[in-house]
Amino acid sequence: EAEVAQSPRYKITEKSQAVAFWCDPISGHATLYWYRQILGQGPELLVQFQDESVVDDSQLPKDRFSAERLKGVDSTLKIQPAELGDSAMYLCASSFRGLQETQYFGPGTRLLVL
């Protein structure tokens, strides 16, 4: 069964360093989402792509976060510089066409900033 792949699964970094996460959605899924989940809370949408275009990045802290999906397939989320408050689980999800369809989640990247 097709799955959303994410790497790394765990990342420990020091504050002020740069960190990057990678996501490969299910083949054929046009919509890709990046979420941040702080312990004890639900996921928070950071950015939504439709193919290679950003559809919604209203909650993305653009002074330090960036996301790209250059060829409309896999995607990278970057944080530079990382801050202590960025420690969280970063989840990637994909759906066939858009928000009204079932989202399939990857295993997530757990980030710890020291």
Added chain:
Amino acid sequence: KNEVEQSPQNLTAQEGEFITINCSYSVGISALHWLQQHPGGGIVSLFMLSSGKKKHGRLIATINIQEKHSSLHITASHPRDSAVYICANAGKSTFGDGTTLTVKP
């Protein structure tokens, strides 16, 4: 205030009990998503519904659009049902904070 509110926050049940988790939302939605998150962090989609009721095995999800309310029911609960259950406004990708369910044998 979160647009999507869940209750209870935590729920402990004995194996075999009938369980209900509630979800209320403050803005109109076109579809609501119920998800299950296991301790390792993996999230699995359970239901996407926009009206009425859906059933899958021991899980039942209902939604009342007029009342802006949805419920997730688990019949004959089992320890393997222990997880965090999250509801989300599928149209806006906004999520509740989850209900942590623990089913004891």
